[in-house]
Amino acid sequence: MDGYADVYESELQRQGLLYRTGQSLAFRTGISVVTLLSVLLITKNLLLAAAAADMMQLFGTWFFAVRVLSAVPEVDRNIIKENIKDLLGSTGLLFISVFVDFYIFSASKYAIDARLSDAVSGYFNVLFMPTSFIYLIANFLIRPMLTKLADQFAVKDTKAFRKTSVYMLKAVAMLSVVIILGAALFGHLGLRIFELILGEGAEGRLVPEYVTFILLIIGGSLYAFANVMYYILVTVREQFRIFAGYVMTAAVAAFSAERMVQVRGMFGGAMNYFMLMGILVILFSVFALQAVREMELEIKK
Numbered sequence: 001m002d003g004y005a006d007v008y009e010s011e012l013q014r015q016g017l018l019y020r021t022g023q024s025l026a027f028r029t030g031i032s033v034v035t036l037l038s039v040l041l042i043t044k045n046l047l048l049a050a051a052a053a054d055m056m057q058l059f060g061t062w063f064f065a066v067r068v069l070s071a072v073p074e075v076d077r078n079i080i081k082e083n084i085k086d087l088l089g090s091t092g093l094l095f096i097s098v099f100v101d102f103y104i105f106s107a108s109k110y111a112i113d114a115r116l117s118d119a120v121s122g123y124f125n126v127l128f129m130p131t132s133f134i135y136l137i138a139n140f141l142i143r144p145m146l147t148k149l150a151d152q153f154a155v156k157d158t159k160a161f162r163k164t165s166v167y168m169l170k171a172v173a174m175l176s177v178v179i180i181l182g183a184a185l186f187g188h189l190g191l192r193i194f195e196l197i198l199g200e201g202a203e204g205r206l207v208p209e210y211v212t213f214i215l216l217i218i219g220g221s222l223y224a225f226a227n228v229m230y231y232i233l234v235t236v237r238e239q240f241r242i243f244a245g246y247v248m249t250a251a252v253a254a255f256s257a258e259r260m261v262q263v264r265g266m267f268g269g270a271m272n273y274f275m276l277m278g279i280l281v282i283l284f285s286v287f288a289l290q291a292v293r294e295m296e297l298e299i300k301k
Helices: 002-014 018-043 046-070 077-082 084-090 092-115 118-154 158-198 207-235 239-300
Strands: none
Touching: 002 018, 002 046, 002 118, 018 046, 092 118, 092 239, 118 158, 118 207, 118 239, 158 207, 158 239, 207 239
């Protein structure tokens, strides 16, 4: 349902109504979470609470996204219906790539879960949490620029396209530096607080993994960089290169994740995550530079 809503919210952004996209995301998510917690509190039934939250998510999608987009004069719904087959065909590889991306992002966690104890898996998940936070914050910086990037590509303004791309990379770089420095300075304190929250059994289990934690933070920053390159490649319609990059990285993940975890435990998992994110950044950067260069050569012809 969230993916379905994203289609309408992305179109609202493309129509220059980014604030409507923000409203839809905030309100539909908010009422879904409130519904989940309220029904769970009243009934103590998780299945019923999840079902109610899904129904509210569906209502929120219709009320805050579908209904709003239908009122936008520039949107011709008949044209959208006519082009749906071409749309599905052109995004098929991206659809598959999402699943491969999720595997790459989680490969080290899967390996920890498969090779080590449930307790260690839980501790690794605590260390891993901030990596998702970095990606979410980076999206706040990246997403508003995508409409501008698409418009620049449409008119083949390569100079402006490069400038916007570099701006996004600089924004993520600055964010990454701040978060990595923050983790380096306050990581010991944060891990000690989590040990207290988790209780007596966790005492002395997280603080010794400080280097593991920093490595995961750096890996999360690399993932944010990879996503900037991903959006650039999506904009220039390079779905095959995106798919190829994910498949190559996934092959490395399948071969290396469990072996590295078996040899070095949680640190090995962090090393694997860092390595995979680095490979993804390198591949996508090379592909993005090639694509932009080809676009420039095509314009010169």
